[in-house]
Amino acid sequence: MYVRRPGIVIRPPSEAGSFLLQVTYGCSHNHCAFCGTYMFTRFARRPLDEILAEIEATARYNQGVRRAFLCDGDAMCLDTAELIPILDRLNESFPRLERVGIYANAANVLSKTPADLESLSARKLTIGYLGLESGNDEILKRMRKGSNADEMVTAVRRAQAAGIDMSVIVLLGLGAYEMSREHARDSALVASRMNPRYLSALTLMLIPKTALHARYRKGEFEVMDARSILQELRWFLQDMDVPGPCMFRTNHASNYLPVAGDLPRDKERMLAIIDRGLADSSMWRPESRRAL
Numbered sequence: 001m002y003v004r005r006p007g008i009v010i011r012p013p014s015e016a017g018s019f020l021l022q023v024t025y026g027c028s029h030n031h032c033a034f035c036g037t038y039m040f041t042r043f044a045r046r047p048l049d050e051i052l053a054e055i056e057a058t059a060r061y062n063q064g065v066r067r068a069f070l071c072d073g074d075a076m077c078l079d080t081a082e083l084i085p086i087l088d089r090l091n092e093s094f095p096r097l098e099r100v101g102i103y104a105n106a107a108n109v110l111s112k113t114p115a116d117l118e119s120l121s122a123r124k125l126t127i128g129y130l131g132l133e134s135g136n137d138e139i140l141k142r143m144r145k146g147s148n149a150d151e152m153v154t155a156v157r158r159a160q161a162a163g164i165d166m167s168v169i170v171l172l173g174l175g176a177y178e179m180s181r182e183h184a185r186d187s188a189l190v191a192s193r194m195n196p197r198y199l200s201a202l203t204l205m206l207i208p209k210t211a212l213h214a215r216y217r218k219g220e221f222e223v224m225d226a227r228s229i230l231q232e233l234r235w236f237l238q239d240m241d242v243p244g245p246c247m248f249r250t251n252h253a254s255n256y257l258p259v260a261g262d263l264p265r266d267k268e269r270m271l272a273i274i275d276r277g278l279a280d281s282s283m284w285r286p287e288s289r290r291a292l
């Protein structure tokens, strides 16, 4: 079967073993200043018959799929009525299916009612990945995120109340030196209000041809050094006051130092690792081995 795959397909690290199913192409927002992922992909909905045919073709040789991930960048932008036949066919085709994941932004979650979200989670759409990036509204505006912090808190709470665990991502370095402390403090405040099931931090890497890269070239944005990023991570973690349980990770390849643990239980242990990292640069991932 011919399967059209325009652009590149990305997925969260935790979806490495999942059946990756494109249900949209690109990102319906596609405007964030730091993001170049879908710069050359025009947003489109993939035709339903093509999606269903790919599910059937996959089921013919692999009945054992336990996890599926709906791509691309914000597949949650599809209406509930568009997602349901896809989820139903996944459930019918893969008897061992345990969960379906999806990238989501606040606008796509908030366009759905609690009942919509419950009908999706009942069909095993039980994990969503949302880029908070920053809890600071000025930074979100500069980065053209398209949602403010309060909207993202409401979206995460609404999804989780409906049975969809949320995995929230914060982007270190997004406030540059100028707003580093505010970025860390407000991101911790907002992430704590969200109380997501999963929380991770990535570190900004400038992508050529993005709006943020253009600002950098004009001297309007500074990229922070490794030590300042670690200090920002420390501020962020020390300011986290989440009821939990919240699994926190910085294991993404863009980061300088991996830490992992459950909040609030492991907070002091993770802070101690960051403090050792601040004192010992041999613990840092070399620049040449950082990647997105």
Ligand code: SF4
Binding pocket: 027, 028, 029, 030, 031, 032, 035, 036, 037, 038, 073, 074, 105, 131
């Ligand atoms: S960061 Fe996410 S929402 Fe923003 S343009 Fe990239 S894929 Fe779209």
